[in-house]
Amino acid sequence: MKKTLIALSSLLVVMPAFSGVHTYAEGQSPAAIPETDQVIIHYEENVVSKLAESETVATPGEDADHLATLEVPDNKSIDIFIEDLEKRKDVESVEPDYLVKLDYAANDPDLIDFQYHHKTIESSLAWDVTLGSSDVVVAVIDDGIDLNHVDLKSQIVSHYNMVEGKSFTKGEHGTHVAGIIAGVMNNKTGGAGIAPKTKIMAIDVFDGDYALISDIVEGIYKAVDSGADIINMSLGSYFPSTALEKAVQYASSKGVVVVAAAGNDAISEAHYPSSYNSVISVASTTSGDGRSSFSNYGSTIDIAAPGTEIFSTLPNDGYGWMSGTSMASPVVAGVAALLKAKEPSLKNTQIADRLYLTAKDLGTKGKDTKFGNGRVNAKNALMNIDKTVPVVPSVGVVTDSTTSITGKTELNAKVIAYAGKTKLGEAVAKNGKYTMKIAKQKAGTGISLYAIDAAKNKSANKTVTVIDKTAPGIPTVNPVSNKSTTVTGKAESNAKVYAYAGKTKLGEAAAKSGAFSLKIAKQKAGTIISVYAVDAAKNRSGTKNIKAADKIAPSAPSVNSITSKTTAASGKAEKGAVITVYNGSKKLGQSTASSTGTFKVKISAQKKGASVKFYATDKAGNRSGSKTIVVK
Known part of the structure; x- marks a missing residue:
């Protein structure tokens, strides 16, 4: 890429200096x-x-x-x-x-067992299946490779230099990485790579200790377009780049497996390109399967591999030890190459899934922030042996109105749900998440879920109880009057029924066997009484409003004296009541009491000694007792 560029001088806009603040x-x-x-x-x-x-x-x-x-x-x-x-x-x-640095840590070449990593990941048992294939090409985007190294020269299929004005170099770091992946076997020299029959595409993007992201981007496109099946990038920085992210997405979209080192600063900060979704992020382990002290960690870690004191090739037919996630990454890339050789039809996502599912679980059970899905195991990956019990499925809230349940478990495991002996459904946890359709279940029902992975490993059960979220029906209420001292009716069995007049609580009672009777103080005619039910799960029904009917008869009218000359009888009664006057069965007249309770009824003159009866009937039709007046 062009390095000497003429700068623009016509734009004169000032902005605050770039802070470059990062938290570690x-x-x-x-x-x-x-x-x-x-x-x-x-x-x-x-x-x-x-x-x-x-x-x-x-x-x-x-x-x-x-x-x-x-x-x-x-x-x-x-x-x-x-x-x-x-x-x-x-x-x-x-x-x-941005400039990107190589991901290797300081090393101390004092290891007795030179290539312990093969024993750790069970390479020899994997080699019983395949040593790799010359049809599989791993692109090593690094600081160059010694193209004439005795353990590598027959493995190199092509090499490219992305840095303009600089010749291809035989980088110490890149040579070491290439040997971990594909160092020749059975030549009585040095060690052996993970996939010793795999071919290497050497891509040099470094100029000294650093590389520009743009050169790495070009290297990725060059690797993909030149036929690489796998890309290993034992490099990285803490600066996200749109160009770099698009490049790895392009590689993934073309079916290329992209593997990258997670970084060596013992921090959880996002590291690129390893933190991108389409990249397998590799942390480092020790010979004892512990986390390497320098290895980065965090939620973006996908898998771990030996990276402390790894013995491999060095320039000029040399050999030596290096430590870092830079060494762990090619271990994973090498296992991916073995998988691709054994099963050429596997997609890049399937290769990643196989690596995760067959890894040895370390640290916290299931996927964690130190080892991701576990430490890679070549034998298990090739034989599709998964002895790790899936994580117990998580499940969201299940109510009596739920028709689908969701949760998380092991990637691509099958989740099955039962209510007692009745199977409710099953679903595959694609990307580790599942959604399962079920029939609605009654509140209080116990649902058991478990996960089964491709190797028939079964998780422990997860049991949830169906929560009652269905509100009770609106209570039915019997008529209430201004004479009532109880409110009765029907509601959901054992629900608690409440009665209010406005904001004043009148009473409450349990609906035993679905019937309720709650005591109240007498209410005035016309009072609106609100009744609702609350079940044991605190679900509240709608409200039933009922008006207190007037069932109390008015008092008998008081009547002024009547003589044989009286043609208008008068007196007092309940206001608004209708006053009716009778002599025997003969109706003499009728009128309505005023707002002050007075009334006057026109009648025909009655004979002396006649008995005239007066009745009051209120608006609710209640009739008073009679008031008898003897005509004077």
Whole structure:
């Protein structure tokens, strides 16, 4: 890639300096990396105008001709330069072309058992199945490889240099990594690789101790387009890059297995490219299957492999030890190569799943932040032997209205659910998550779930109780009057029934066997009484409103004296009541009491000594007793 680039000088926009702030666990921080003096530009699609001084990054497909690099001018900071460029209409985005360091840690060549990692991952038993295949190519994107090393020269199928102006080098780091993957076997020299018949594509992206992301991006595209089946990147940084992420996504979309070192700073900070979803992130273990002290950890770790004091090839037909996730990553890449040789039709995602499912579980049961899915095992992977019991399925809340249950367990394990001896359903945990359709179950029902993996390993049971989330039906309530001292009716069996008048609680009672009777104080006619039920699960029904009927008869009217000359009888009664006057069975007249309770009823004059009776009937139809007046 072009390194000497002419800088722009016409854009004069000032912005705050780029902070570059990152947080690291346990008070540690990654080893210092020099600042880059170059940026990666993402051009808008279908642009006509481009920066003449930029250098296009070789990318296929939709990114072709839309990705380029440009050197930062000497008189500007990288962050000001980025903002200047982002002001342009033909630029979609700009990011620093960060420098990336090799992921190896200091080593002490004092190991008796030179290649203990083969015993750890059971390589010899895997070799009984296959030694790999010359049809499988692993691209080693690194600092170059000694192409003439006695253990590697017959393994190299091609080599490329991504750094313009620099010749291909026989890097110490890259040579060591290549030997771990595919060092020749049975030549009576040195050790052997994990997949000794696999071929290596050597891609040099480093210029000294560092590499630009843009060169790594080009290396990835070159590896994919040149026919690599697997890519190993024992390198990384703590700076996310859109260009790098798109490159690994491109590789994954083309079926390439991408493996990368998780980093050697003993922190949980996201590390790239290993933290990208389409990359197998590899942590490092010791000869005793412990976590290497330098190995990064965290939620993005997928798998672990031996990485402490690994014996492999070095330039000029040399051999030696190195430690780091840089060494662990090619161990996994080598096992992936064996798998690809044995089962060529496996997709990259299937190879990753096989590695995870057949790994030896270390640390916390199931996937954890130190070892991911466990330490890789070559024998188990090739024989598809999985002796790890799946994680007990997790399950969300299940209610009596639930028709599907969801949760998590081992990747691709089958989850089965039962209620007693009745099978409710089953589902496969794709990507470790499952969704299972079930029929609605009664509240209180116990549901048992367990997971079975491809090797027929069965997890322990997970039992959940169906929660009652169905509200009781609205209670039925018998008529209530202003004479009532109880409210009766029917509601859900054993639910508690409450009665209110406005905000005033009148009483409560349990609906034993579905019937209830609660005591209340007498209420005025017309009072609205609200009744509802609450079940044992605290679900509340709707409300039944009932009006207190008027069932109390008015008092008998008081009547003024009547003479034989009276033609209008008067007196007092309940206001609004209808006053009716009779002489025997003969109705003499009728009128309504006023708002003050007075009334006057027109009648015909009655004979002296006649008995005239007066009745009051209220609005509810209740009739008072009679008041008899003798005519004077």
